[in-house]
Amino acid sequence: MAVDFGFSRAGAPSLITAVLVGICIGFLPHNVHPARIFMGDSGSMLLGLLLASAAITLTGQVDPNAISAESAGPTLLPLLLPFAVLAIPLADLLLAVARRVKAGKSPFAPDNEHLHHRLLxxxxxxxxxxxxxxxxxxxxxxxxxxxxxxxxxxALVTALALIGATVIISKKGKVAK
Structure with a gap:
């Protein structure tokens, strides 16, 4: 099917990603708080390595000569998608480093101001x-x-729908302090 859509070289990265998605979906119900099974450092590092390898392999197959006004989206998707998926963690990292440096602390010092701490x-x-x-x-x-x-x-309607759903879910049924 990938060959039919012009992705003849995307076989291995696509397969690795599809298998990892299946594994993660199967693992996720057991890892919801309170977790019954923990992936651990080795499992999470292997997962990150495989995802990064798939992204790098797919990104390395972008042909700069194939980029045109008509096909820019599909051609640039392997370059943009990893940054889109990592936008929230990267923003959290950059804000944490800036916050610590501004306070005169080491950028590597721990704190409780990360996004997930604030949401909790x-x-x-x-x-x-x-x-x-x-x-x-x-x-x-x-x-x-x-x-x-x-x-x-x-894309705009999809983004607004997902943002709206996120806002509704974040406002409903908060735990009392």
Missing amino acids: ASGNSQLRTAFILYMSTAAIAFPVTILAFKPWWI
């Missing part, structure tokens, strides 16, 4: 906090993917 402190449960972060990531990554193949307004 605002009265969200562990599960709701994780879901808000998942939905926020989806609100960035899905429109980027859609924009590569469909008109911009479909």
